[in-house]
Amino acid sequence: MAVRKMGRQTRAKAHGSGRVLLPNWVVLFAVLILLLSGKAMCDTDPLDCSDDDDNDGIISTPGVPVCSEEDRNALLQFKASISSDPNNVLADWQASRTNCCDWTGVTCDGSTGRVVRLKLPNQDLQGTLSPDLSALSSLQVLILDNNDFSGTIPSSFGNLTSLQRLCLSNIPSLSGPIPDSFGQLSSLQLMDLRSDALTGPLPSSFGEMTSLRNLHLYGNQISGPIPESFGLLSQLYNADLGHNQISGRIADGFAFGLGSLINLYLNNNKITGLPDNLSNLTSLQWLDLSNNPLESGDAVKGIATAPLISQIELESCGISGPFPAWVSILPQPDITQISDEVTPSLDLANNAISGAIPAALGNLTNLQYLDLQNNQLNGSIPTSFAQLQSLQGFNVSYNQLSGEIPQVSPFITFDKSSYTPGNSGLCGLPLAPCA
Secondary structure, eight states, rough: OOOOOOOOSOOOOOSSSSSOOOHHHHHHHHHHHHHHHHHHHHHOOOSSSOOOOOOHHHOSSOOOOOOOHHHHHHHHHHHHHHEOOOOOOOTOOOOOOGGGGGGGEEEEETTOOOOOEOOOOOSEEEEOGGGGGOOOOOOOOEOOOSOOEEEEEEGGGGOOOOOOOEEEEEOOEEEOOOOGGGGGGGGGGGGEOOTTTTEEOOOOOGGOOOTOEEOOOOOEEEEOOOGGGGEEEEEEEEEEEEEEEEEEOOOOOGGGTTOOOOOOOOOEEEEEOOOOOOOOOOTTTTEEEOOSSOOSSGGGGGGGGTTTTEEEEETTTTOOEOOGGGGGOOOOGGGGGGTOOOOOOEOSSEEEEEEOOOOGGOTTTTSSSSEEOEEEEEEEGGGGGGOOOOOOOOEESSSSSEEEEOTTTTTTTTTGGGTTOOTTTTESSSSSOOO
């Protein structure tokens, strides 16, 4: 059985059709437990950019909203910046229709008439992002994903101080830097700018976005170091900075205040190391550093100090020399403390690790996936591996191992591809019997 690569999408929850009525005190107690659990935050948090999700946490006073003149003019300026509207989604945005609260994609507060949502995803709109949108001073949700805007993100968007969700992903012609003015977005909880063409450094002002919980910057061309101010984002639980040009060793201050961080994706960058002490990352469970030029396993020894770390991806990091000693002292958190999105796993494939596999690795009894393929390992598979009864995926192919494979489940049930090619000296099920 080959090692499964885990995705980043929330797993669907299967529910039965039967319903059991519980006493109120039981329900209240269960809710309290969920609120106190980091696992609950990761699995149930509604922060995303789905255009059919109107559960934004916005409280709008009931009533018949009448559009404010300031907001109507701002929206008409946005329409004027659109050069192509193939779906005619803006056809009802007319100056003669004075109540902009009835326009497609617009939601207003029933009491004030101020625009609180603007949602126009997946419309193939072409043009630029009008800086006049910053006049929507009550705007809480801005979703313009999967359109064809060109140019840059206006720095005036930093004036949208009521904004909670900003979704501008999958806009391949959206370029330039992330505005430094975004530090003013102190109410922002979700920023999704993935798969654009953004360049330049991460602004140090990021640390001022103190409500930020979910950050997606995957697949841009952002460069330079991660600013130390990131350590001030105490509410941040998910950060995806993968597939950029982020470089250097991550500063020690990065770990100071990120106590809510559960998932951290830094893969496919130019990062050379981590702080030696990550003990303040008390919620960190999933760390992806694959395809970074680490070279030495000691560059990331701080991983072993993160108390809940469970899923570690260090594939293709150029790690050479003996097996990193810190791997043998990784914490073993109780599985009930781990998010449903996280699978206890260790991926060190495609490096240049040499020598023997340490027997102490067999103490990581919660591991479900272990990938050591394509290294320079020799010696035998430790007999202590018989303790790894939770393994569902295992791969040591393309090494120089020899001796008998542990003749216990699950090792005898894995496919031959878990052990070969390579390792010509290995024997025992599922390979040929030992002489």
